[in-house]
Amino acid sequence: MSKSAIDGPTKGGFSFDLCRRNEMLVKKGLKGPSFLKTGTTIVGLVFQDGVILGADTRATEGPIVADKNCEKIHYIAPNIYCCGAGTAADTEAVTDMVSSQLTLHRYHTGRESRVVTALTLLKSHLFSYQGYVSAALVLGGVDVTGPHLHTIYPHGSTDTLPFATMGSGSLAAMAVFESKYCEGLTRDEGVQLVAEAISSGIFNDLGSGSNVDICVLTKGHKEYLRNHLQPNPRTYISQKGSFSKKTEVLLTKITPLNKLVEVIEGGDAMEE
Amino acid sequence: MTKEHANWSPYDNNGGTCVAIAGADYCVVAADTRMSSGYNILTRDYSKITQLADKCAMASSGFQADVRALQKHLEARHLIYQHQHNKQMSTPAMAQLLSNTLYYKRFFPYYAFNVLGGLDGEGKGCVFTYDAVGSYERVGYSSQGSGSTLIMPFLDNQLKSPSPLLLPAKDAVTPLSESEALDLVKTCFASATERDIYTGDKLEIVVLNAKGTRREYMELRKD
Numbered sequence: 001m002s003k004s005a006i007d008g009p010t011k012g013g014f015s016f017d018l019c020r021r022n023e024m025l026v027k028k029g030l031k032g033p034s035f036l037k038t039g040t041t042i043v044g045l046v047f048q049d050g051v052i053l054g055a056d057t058r059a060t061e062g063p064i065v066a067d068k069n070c071e072k073i074h075y076i077a078p079n080i081y082c083c084g085a086g087t088a089a090d091t092e093a094v095t096d097m098v099s100s101q102l103t104l105h106r107y108h109t110g111r112e113s114r115v116v117t118a119l120t121l122l123k124s125h126l127f128s129y130q131g132y133v134s135a136a137l138v139l140g141g142v143d144v145t146g147p148h149l150h151t152i153y154p155h156g157s158t159d160t161l162p163f164a165t166m167g168s169g170s171l172a173a174m175a176v177f178e179s180k181y182c183e184g185l186t187r188d189e190g191v192q193l194v195a196e197a198i199s200s201g202i203f204n205d206l207g208s209g210s211n212v213d214i215c216v217l218t219k220g221h222k223e224y225l226r227n228h229l230q231p232n233p234r235t236y237i238s239q240k241g242s243f244s245k246k247t248e249v250l251l252t253k254i255t256p257l258n259k260l261v262e263v264i265e266g267g268d269a270m271e272e
Numbered sequence: 273m274t275k276e277h278a279n280w281s282p283y284d285n286n287g288g289t290c291v292a293i294a295g296a297d298y299c300v301v302a303a304d305t306r307m308s309s310g311y312n313i314l315t316r317d318y319s320k321i322t323q324l325a326d327k328c329a330m331a332s333s334g335f336q337a338d339v340r341a342l343q344k345h346l347e348a349r350h351l352i353y354q355h356q357h358n359k360q361m362s363t364p365a366m367a368q369l370l371s372n373t374l375y376y377k378r379f380f381p382y383y384a385f386n387v388l389g390g391l392d393g394e395g396k397g398c399v400f401t402y403d404a405v406g407s408y409e410r411v412g413y414s415s416q417g418s419g420s421t422l423i424m425p426f427l428d429n430q431l432k433s434p435s436p437l438l439l440p441a442k443d444a445v446t447p448l449s450e451s452e453a454l455d456l457v458k459t460c461f462a463s464a465t466e467r468d469i470y471t472g473d474k475l476e477i478v479v480l481n482a483k484g485t486r487r488e489y490m491e492l493r494k495d
Contacts, residue, residue: 039311039469058495063418065467168311202495206311206469209495232495236462239455243430 041169041201041208042072042083044138045181046162047190050147050218051140054194055083056169056202057227058209065209069227073215077102077113079222080141081215082122085167086154087134094135098122115141115148119158127156136166142217169201169208176200187216195229202231283335283383284309287470288320289419290331291457292389293431294397294412298450298481301389302457303331303417304465304492306473316473316494323485324350328363328390329478330370333417334404335383342382345373363390367400367408374406381405385416390480397445397480412445419464419471426460450479458490465492 039060044053055072058065074082074095080102084091098121102113119139126133137152151164163181165173176197185193194214201208212229215222290303303320306313321331322343330346332339349369353361361369367388374382381404388400388408401414413431415423431446446453457477465472472495477488 060469063469065469068466204313206308206313209469209493232493234462234466235492236458236490238459240452247429 039205039207040072040085040167041165041173041198041205042085042138042167043165043173043177043194043197043201044083044140044149044151044163045177045185045190045194046140046147046149047185047187049187050142050216051149052187052190052194053081053083053138053140053215053217054198055213056198056208057211057213058202058207059088060207068210071213071226073213073224075099076118076139077106077141079143079217079220080113080115080118080139081217081222081224082118082140083138083166085136085138090133090135091137094122094125094133095137097125112143113141114143114145115139115150116145119148119150119152122152123156123158126152126154131155138164138166140215140217142219147217165197165201167201167208169198169205172200172204173197187218191216191225191228199229199231283338285334285383285418286314286336287418288333289415289417289423289461289464289468289471290320290333290385290387291415291423291427291460292331292387292399292401292413293427293448293453293457294389294399294445295448295450295453296397296445297391297395298453298479299329299389299391299397299399300450300453300457300477300479301329301331301387302461302475302477303333304419304461304471304473305476306471307336308470313473319476321476321478322347323478324366324388325360325363325390326485327480328361328366328388329480329485330366330386330388331416331478332384332386334385338382339384342373342384342386346370349373362393363388363398363400364392364410366390367410370400370402371406371408374402374404378405385420387414387416389478391482395482415460417471419461419468422464422467423460426463427456430456450481454479454488461490461492 040056042055053073057069059067059070072083074084076082076099082095098118101121106113131154134154136154139150141148149161149164151159151166163177180193191214195212198212210232211227214225214228287308288304288306292301301321305317307315307318320333321329323329324346350361370388386402392398399411399414400408401411402408413427461475472492475490475492479486
C-alpha cells in the first residue's frame, strides 16, 4: 500500500500492511512465534508519605519458568518507578524508552519529572500501537504535586487509584488489598501489606512465583528492596553432593588442522 | 468452507508429574500432589498414586476425572480376578489389563498419562510406561506428565546404560540401592518444581519391596 500525498508524513502507529500475508500464512499452517510473558503479580499502593510498589520475580514461557528471579520493577526517573506485566520485551522496551525521554525532558526543563508526564508518554505510545504492545503497567512516584499511583492497560487506558494490582495474580493480590487497605498507612504497614498481596499472588497463582520485590518512594527518597522476601527456597538438595556422570563419549576423532589447510611460513601479516 | 469446531471440550488438564524407577528388588513410584486448572490451584493435597494390587502401584497425571474412573475400573477388574483365580494379579498381568482398558476407549480416550510400577513374578522391580491410548513398554524407569520433559533427560543421563553397541545388553533395572533411588527421585522433583509451574506442593513416594509397601512424603515449593 503506497502512501498518497494527501496522507502526509508517516506518523507513529502500526502499519497493517503485512496482515493479509500473515493471515494467509496462518491458513497454510504457519504457527506464529510465541512470546515470553511475565504471568505476573504486580501491585502498588499509596501510603501516608508516598507510594509503595511490589512485584513477584517469575518469568514464564508457557508452563515453563524461564527466569526464577527477574526484575519487574523498572526505573523511569529517580522519583518514578513502574511495575510491568505482560510480554517481557514490551514492558522492558516501553519503560526504557519513556525513561530516556524523561531524562532528556529533565535536561530541557531543569525540573524533577512528574508522574503524569510518564503517564501521558506511556499511554499515548500504547494507544498508538492499538494493544499490540502487550504491556500492563503499574506506575508510581512522588513529585512536587504529591504521591501518584496509576494503572496503564495495553490498549492505552489509565486509572488513578489509591491501590492497584495487575497481571495473572491480580485477583489474588486484590483480595488482600480489598480486605486490609486503609488510608494513611505507615511505611512498615504499607510494606507489610504489599508483601502480603504479592505473596498471595505467588502462592495462589501459577503464573507468579519465587521472591517479592518492593520499592518504597517518598518525597526526595527511594528504597529499592530487591528480594525483600524469599519464601521459596529449594526444598531438597541431593545427598550425593554432585552428579558426576557426564555425557558419554562414543567416539573421539582427532584431525590435525595442518592436513586441511595450507600453512605459509612467513607470509604477509594480517591487515590491521 | 471451514468446519465449525466445538467451543466446549470434555477434557481438562489438571497437571502434575509422575515418575517410577525399578530396582533389583524394589520399585519406587512417585508423583506430586498438586491439582491445578489453568493458572489456578484446585488443591495442594491430591494423591495421583493408587495401589492396584499387593505388589503393583499406578501413578497417573492428566485429567484427574478420567484418572479416577480408570482407577475404579482397574480395581473392580482386579477384584473379579481375585475371585476367579484366588490370587493377586501380577504386575505384568496388570500392565496388559491397563493397556487393553485404555485401547478399548481408543476413539474417546482416557486423558490419563500412566506409569505402572511394581515387582514382577521373580520379585524384581518393573516399570511400565503408557501413552493415553494404551501403547506400553517395560522399562527400567519412566516419567509422565507436565514435568516429564524436564525429568526424563536427567534420568536418561543418570540411569541409562551406555549404547548397546558398545557393551553387552544390560538389565533394564537400575543398579542403584533403594536409598539412592529415593535420593534421585527427590532431586528430580525438587528440580522439576523449580521450572514447571504445574508441579509442586508435596511429593508422594510409594516404595514396593519384598517387605511390603511404604509411603513417604516430602515438601516441595508451593509457588
